[in-house]
Amino acid sequence: MKKYIYIAKGFLLERMVYRFSLFFNALEKYLYVLLIFFLWKAIYRSLGQESLSMDFKSTFTYLSLATAIFGLFQTWVDWDISQLMLSGDLSIILTKPLDFQVYMFFKRVSWVVLNLLTITLPILIILKFILKMPINLGINFIFFFLSVIISYLIYFNIDFIVGVTAFFTETIWGLSVTKDAVILFLSGGIVPIPLFPENLRRILEILPFKTIYHMPIEVLINRSFTIFDYLNSLIIQIFWLLVFLTLSRIYYKLTERFIRINGG
Amino acid sequence: MGVKRLKYYVRIYFWFIAQDIKGRMQYRVDFFISIVGMLMTNLLGLLSIYVIFRSIPNILGWSYYEILFIYGFSLLSLSPLQLFFDNLWNLPYYLITGDFIKYYLKPLNIFFFYFAEVFDIKGLSQLITGIIILSYSWIKLNLEFNFLKLLLLIISILSGSLVMISLMVIGSTVAFWVLNVTPLLNFIFRLREYTKYPVDIFDPFFKFVFSFLIPIAFVSFYPSQIFLRHQSNKLLVFISPFVGIFLFIVAYKFWMKGTRRYKGTGV
Numbered sequence: 001m002k003k004y005i006y007i008a009k010g011f012l013l014e015r016m017v018y019r020f021s022l023f024f025n026a027l028e029k030y031l032y033v034l035l036i037f038f039l040w041k042a043i044y045r046s047l048g049q050e051s052l053s054m055d056f057k058s059t060f061t062y063l064s065l066a067t068a069i070f071g072l073f074q075t076w077v078d079w080d081i082s083q084l085m086l087s088g089d090l091s092i093i094l095t096k097p098l099d100f101q102v103y104m105f106f107k108r109v110s111w112v113v114l115n116l117l118t119i120t121l122p123i124l125i126i127l128k129f130i131l132k133m134p135i136n137l138g139i140n141f142i143f144f145f146l147s148v149i150i151s152y153l154i155y156f157n158i159d160f161i162v163g164v165t166a167f168f169t170e171t172i173w174g175l176s177v178t179k180d181a182v183i184l185f186l187s188g189g190i191v192p193i194p195l196f197p198e199n200l201r202r203i204l205e206i207l208p209f210k211t212i213y214h215m216p217i218e219v220l221i222n223r224s225f226t227i228f229d230y231l232n233s234l235i236i237q238i239f240w241l242l243v244f245l246t247l248s249r250i251y252y253k254l255t256e257r258f259i260r261i262n263g264g
Numbered sequence: 265m266g267v268k269r270l271k272y273y274v275r276i277y278f279w280f281i282a283q284d285i286k287g288r289m290q291y292r293v294d295f296f297i298s299i300v301g302m303l304m305t306n307l308l309g310l311l312s313i314y315v316i317f318r319s320i321p322n323i324l325g326w327s328y329y330e331i332l333f334i335y336g337f338s339l340l341s342l343s344p345l346q347l348f349f350d351n352l353w354n355l356p357y358y359l360i361t362g363d364f365i366k367y368y369l370k371p372l373n374i375f376f377f378y379f380a381e382v383f384d385i386k387g388l389s390q391l392i393t394g395i396i397i398l399s400y401s402w403i404k405l406n407l408e409f410n411f412l413k414l415l416l417l418i419i420s421i422l423s424g425s426l427v428m429i430s431l432m433v434i435g436s437t438v439a440f441w442v443l444n445v446t447p448l449l450n451f452i453f454r455l456r457e458y459t460k461y462p463v464d465i466f467d468p469f470f471k472f473v474f475s476f477l478i479p480i481a482f483v484s485f486y487p488s489q490i491f492l493r494h495q496s497n498k499l500l501v502f503i504s505p506f507v508g509i510f511l512f513i514v515a516y517k518f519w520m521k522g523t524r525r526y527k528g529t530g531v
Contacts, residue, residue, distance in 0.1 A: 018444070018447075020442070020444065020447060020448075021444065021446070021447040022447075023447070024447035024448050024450065024451045025447055025450070027451060028450060028451045028454045031451075031454070031455075032454065032457070034470070035457060035458060038465045038466045038467070038470065039461060039465055041465070042323050042324050042464075042465035043316060043320060043323055045324065046320055046321070046322055046323050046324055046325075047320055048321070050319065050320065050321075052319055168293070169291070169293040169294045169297065170291050170293075170294060171291055171294045172294065172297075173294065173298055173301070174294060174295075174296075174297035174298030174299070174300060174301035174302070174386070175294075175297050175301065176301075177298075177301045177302070177305060178297070178300065178301035178304050178305065181301075181304060181305040181308050182304065182308070185308045185311070185312065190308070190312045191312050191315045191316060195315070195316075195319065196315055197315065197318050200315070
């Protein structure tokens, strides 16, 4: 365990060198929250007689949180793996007495910490204290915290699956872009899941992607949730985490034999 | 530039494209997935608009098909950036490794040489998606169609595309001073999301910002008004083709200034 902590610490320091990158990465997310604000304000102003199942404040909070969590999870594990493969540095890591997946996790977990400080926390603080959006700070916050951790673990496993696909496709631009777009959409990151038409919503409720953005957000902002609902969503998340963890372990074992190192 | 020189450049350009496509065919699986990925991303954008319009009749007076028109227009005017200028993402890498020096060593315009080298074929899937969406909304809106309109459409799409190309080229030029500009490029690239909606949704302050400071409203919103509601914002709609050309000249000059600054890495 100690060796992994050292890996995380090392990469944290490395990442902090790139302040320029951290700055623009965060700025991009803030600007996106601004777009959400204006777009949905315009949508709600155009409603007229009709009404949606969520009011403007909830929708704006929901989608801003989705952006904040998306920003938190963005650690480019998949890109990193394909780069390691193409540059040949992968061989150095594979010869070390480390589990490759655990190594990648600790390598990139430091980015999550920096994303938390530069993206997620500022957006949360702005939403709650400056814009006074309806976010409760009670027991739900503790469950939100747990829920986000589990959803990151699910996201990491999907990222890892996409990354090791590079072992036989070499580059993964297409897959990586598709992954983010599909997860965001199917998890309510573009349009909140409660606002989907009934038949589409039923499909999204069955798919595992809702565990990534929708569930933590619901835990934080849904006021009708009881302790039973909190526990229930945690159990669903843990179930899907186990599924994706198993899948990624099996998939990695299968792809391992495709690894080719150029030179060395 | 004489006609003979121009012909020479055109011939070289096609030769470059052929070489690049051959190189890319090595990664056939990724090529295929990239096309699908691009298609999926654009279709999901379309699906989001569809879902939103299931609950509302219009956005600030803009109907479903008008929004689709702007969306399709924006996909089209973002395609040339993807197709012809994808090499700008590699600029930080070339500068850091020193490989950029090779572009000085041929009797070609360095700007042309650098960007001609990569032709990103997956941009074609975006182009086709854009054409389909634009034609569909064009028909549904019962807009008039004739040769003049087509010509006007092509001109306005090209000038719109120059706006985003110029912003990205300017962003990449910063690399000559600070090397790692990928985050800045990501940031500018993300602005393309803003080109898919009418600029009316923003408050006056941001409307001003997106019209005059970071003029992304000229990528698709203002030029598309030539076809949708040419009576509104007459002046801005009229100047939209010139904004792209003007910005491109600025971007080109700035990029060339950057190239004069590069000293290589000493290999």
